Amino acid sequence: MKLHQKRLLYAGLIVLLVVIWIFYAANGPQTTAVLAGTVRAATLLALGAMCGMIGERSGVVNIGIEGQFLLSAFAAFTVASMTSSLFLGTIAGIGMGLLMGWMLAAMAVGLKVDQIIAGTVLNIAALGLTSFFYDRSRSLGVGKYTNIDLGPLADIPLVGTVLFSRPPLTYLTMALLIVVHVALFRSVWGMRTRAIGEHPGAADTVGIDVLRLRYFNVTIAGGLAGLGGAYLALEAVGTFSRAMSGGRGFLALAVMIFGRRTPFGAYAAALFFGFTTALQNQFQLNNTFDIPPQFVGMLPFIVTILVVALSGLIGSMRDPAALGQTYEKG
Amino acid sequence: MSRSVLRTISIPLAAVVFGLVIGAILILTQNASPGTAYKALLVGGAGDSDAVLRTLQKATPLIFGGLAVAFAFKAGMFNIGGQGQLLVGAVFAAGVGFGIDGLPLVIHLPVALLAGGIAGAVWGGIAGTLKATTGAHEVIVTIMLNFVAGNLTDWLAANPWKDNSGSNIVARTPLVEDSAVIPTFGAVPVGFLLAVITAITCWMILERTTFGFEVKSVGNNRHAADYAGIRVGRIMALTMAVAGLLAGLGGAVESLGVDGRFEAGVNVGLGFEGITIALLARANPLGVVPAALLVGLMEAGAARMQFKAGVAPELIDVIQALILFFVAAPIILRWVLRMRHDASEQLQLGAGWGRS
Numbered sequence: 001m002k003l004h005q006k007r008l009l010y011a012g013l014i015v016l017l018v019v020i021w022i023f024y025a026a027n028g029p030q031t032t033a034v035l036a037g038t039v040r041a042a043t044l045l046a047l048g049a050m051c052g053m054i055g056e057r058s059g060v061v062n063i064g065i066e067g068q069f070l071l072s073a074f075a076a077f078t079v080a081s082m083t084s085s086l087f088l089g090t091i092a093g094i095g096m097g098l099l100m101g102w103m104l105a106a107m108a109v110g111l112k113v114d115q116i117i118a119g120t121v122l123n124i125a126a127l128g129l130t131s132f133f134y135d136r137s138r139s140l141g142v143g144k145y146t147n148i149d150l151g152p153l154a155d156i157p158l159v160g161t162v163l164f165s166r167p168p169l170t171y172l173t174m175a176l177l178i179v180v181h182v183a184l185f186r187s188v189w190g191m192r193t194r195a196i197g198e199h200p201g202a203a204d205t206v207g208i209d210v211l212r213l214r215y216f217n218v219t220i221a222g223g224l225a226g227l228g229g230a231y232l233a234l235e236a237v238g239t240f241s242r243a244m245s246g247g248r249g250f251l252a253l254a255v256m257i258f259g260r261r262t263p264f265g266a267y268a269a270a271l272f273f274g275f276t277t278a279l280q281n282q283f284q285l286n287n288t289f290d291i292p293p294q295f296v297g298m299l300p301f302i303v304t305i306l307v308v309a310l311s312g313l314i315g316s317m318r319d320p321a322a323l324g325q326t327y328e329k330g
Numbered sequence: 331m332s333r334s335v336l337r338t339i340s341i342p343l344a345a346v347v348f349g350l351v352i353g354a355i356l357i358l359t360q361n362a363s364p365g366t367a368y369k370a371l372l373v374g375g376a377g378d379s380d381a382v383l384r385t386l387q388k389a390t391p392l393i394f395g396g397l398a399v400a401f402a403f404k405a406g407m408f409n410i411g412g413q414g415q416l417l418v419g420a421v422f423a424a425g426v427g428f429g430i431d432g433l434p435l436v437i438h439l440p441v442a443l444l445a446g447g448i449a450g451a452v453w454g455g456i457a458g459t460l461k462a463t464t465g466a467h468e469v470i471v472t473i474m475l476n477f478v479a480g481n482l483t484d485w486l487a488a489n490p491w492k493d494n495s496g497s498n499i500v501a502r503t504p505l506v507e508d509s510a511v512i513p514t515f516g517a518v519p520v521g522f523l524l525a526v527i528t529a530i531t532c533w534m535i536l537e538r539t540t541f542g543f544e545v546k547s548v549g550n551n552r553h554a555a556d557y558a559g560i561r562v563g564r565i566m567a568l569t570m571a572v573a574g575l576l577a578g579l580g581g582a583v584e585s586l587g588v589d590g591r592f593e594a595g596v597n598v599g600l601g602f603e604g605i606t607i608a609l610l611a612r613a614n615p616l617g618v619v620p621a622a623l624l625v626g627l628m629e630a631g632a633a634r635m636q637f638k639a640g641v642a643p644e645l646i647d648v649i650q651a652l653i654l655f656f657v658a659a660p661i662i663l664r665w666v667l668r669m670r671h672d673a674s675e676q677l678q679l680g681a682g683w684g685r686s
Contacts, residue, residue, distance in 0.1 A: 107655075107658070107659055111659045111661050111662070113658045113659045114658070116408055116469060117408075117658045118658065120410070121651060121654050121655045123602075124602060124605070124606065124647070124650065124651040124654060125648070125651035125652075125654075127602075127647060127651075128644060128646075128647030128648040128650065128651045129648055129651075131642075131644035132356070132644040132645055132647065132648050134644075247473075247477050250470070250473045250474070253470060254470060254474070257470075292485050292489065294481040294482065294484050294485035294488075295481070295485065297481045298478045298481045298482070301474040301475075301477040301478050301481075302474070302478060304470070305460070305466070305470075305471055305474045305475070305478075308460075308466040308467065308470050308471060309460050309464040309466040309471075310464070311466075
């Protein structure tokens with residue numbers, strides 16, 4: 001990031017904090033509720049965006065995040081319900097995510113199926129499988145993940161409630177943002193990953209096994225989406241329902257593009273999308289404005305279209321050069 | 331049948347067989363008999379004239395949905411927005427269908443169909459125009475437009491166009507006027523004939539017109555098409571509008587020929603089945619008809635399969651996903667069937683999200 005961009009970023013952050021402070025002074029409980037809702041809605045999007053990002057940085061488009069969320073949520077819910085253990089459920093969700101990541105890799109990298117078709121197969125298969133095996137009478141049996149207060153930090157007004165009194169998977173996601181950032185931009189693995197996404201031929205020449213690394217990355221990334229599924233079933237909602245991912249796997253892709261395929265950028269974008277969702281919920285609770293809920297519901301999707309269109313126009317957001325192409329060893 | 335036709339259909343056929351075999355294994359895991367289940371499926375979809383009518387009715391929007399995906403494929407674009415285009419088509423056709431009365435059938439019905447088609451064309455055209463002018467990837471844009479369409483049609487059916495008769499609380503429009511209902515001849519709904527004619531028209535456009543040639547040129551190699559003087563952006567925008575028109579017509583036929591109204595949440599999933607059908611048909615408009623008939627038959631028979639064999643009707647969705655998988659990854663089938671590799675069979679779309 002260039003110096004003037006950095007200054008702009010800090011100036012923006014300060015303005016944002018001042019605005020939040022003004023709102024908090026005007027109406028404390030409402031502001032707290034909206035911001036807590038923002039963080040809650042951002043977690044799933046951030047996990048999906050990280051999943052997509054690792055794939056795309058290695059040159060593989062993953063449009064199957066929606067399906068990965070859904071099937072992992074189903075696995076997490078079913079296992080948690082059978083074992084009465086949220087922890088085992090979460091592990092099952094991650095496991096299912098890894099399996100689906102591997103399947104995407106097997107199709108898109110191994111069998112050289114068109115990447116977008118491969119992802120679509122995952123989505124349709126997840127919807128069909130979860131509907132087929134869905135057992136209406138099954139319930140979670142144990143309570144969903146509850147908030148954990150981080151000692152005295154949780155007592156800070158506003159910030160305490162919004163950031164330091166969250167359920168465990170939200171903390172885990174925040175930690176993973178840092179882990180993925182460091183891994184992508186400060187490790188050998190990250191450099192190799194970006195190399196095979198930008199110029200697989202050159203990466204191959206210096207001895208990187210392109211196909212193997214793509215296999216590995218897409219599989220691992222699936223684990224992040226799997227955690228997202230577990231979050232959805234065991235922390236956000238506390239049950240499973242048909243098609244419960246509700247398009248958020250696709251929104252995660254927009255979040256990823258908006259955040260320029262960086263973890264922190266994606267989290268900022270996820271918070272923005274989360275904010276529109278939280279605001280929408282709050283409007284509906286309060287009847288603040290006489291806007292039909294359907295129109296507020298369209299908002300994140302219209303914003304996404306604008307973001308994708310603008311990112312093409314501005315051209316400053318560039319795709320990895322080898323994105324979407326299968327690699328044949330020359 | 332010539333050798334080349336046999337070669338073309340062998341992969342989709344094998345995919346269907348493999349999908350059914352794995353489906354049978356799933357049926358066994360549910361402690362049911364695959365034989366009983368598949369027999370009930372067949373009888374429920376083709377056993378008598380009622381069953382045939384059901385299959386044709388189910389297949390009709392699927393043909394339109396499949397064409398909407400297949401046509402865009404020809405220009406190298408993936409129209410995943412059939413769902414949204416179909417929804418807006420369905421709601422606007424119903425709107426014209428119940429909103430105007432006193433017109434004769436020969437005017438009212440075509441106008442209502444056209445309203446659905448145009449609504450779909452606008453919806454598809456948005457994605458195509460954005461792709462052409464800003465490079466926004468049509469996959470992301472059409473998916474988002476699906477959600478926007480879902481909300482918009484939901485609002486229309488729940489507010490301004492709501493059916494206020496009796497004690498109705500469901501988000502749906504009133505029944506369309508008799509003059510806007512698509513008639514049925516015996517076991518053949520006119521909507522199905524319309525779908526078949528549309529499929530043939532699509533094939534003619536692609537194979538026999540300049541526009542079709544330009545569409546295919548853009549699909550084969552965008553840069554070469556550009557070099558040859560074809561206005562690539564215009565063709566992409568137009569192609570998506572045509573794709574939207576096709577899906578919108580499908581929605582209109584669903585509203586005017588099957589349900590008699592638009593009801594929120596009824597047509598969910600049809601747009602995505604279009605993808606399976608287009609791939610099963612290898613993006614050939616004429617292949618879309620048998621592919622849609624096959625899927626339509628499975629859907630028509632699913633209720634009977636549940637009743638007779640106790641198998642959840644969602645099995646059909648799983649089988650469709652399996653078929654899609656095998657069609658998309660023909661290398662597996664070829665390995666099992668010991669067929670020769672043919673590179674031309676691979677469908678390739680992928681590229682980045684922005685400019686390309």
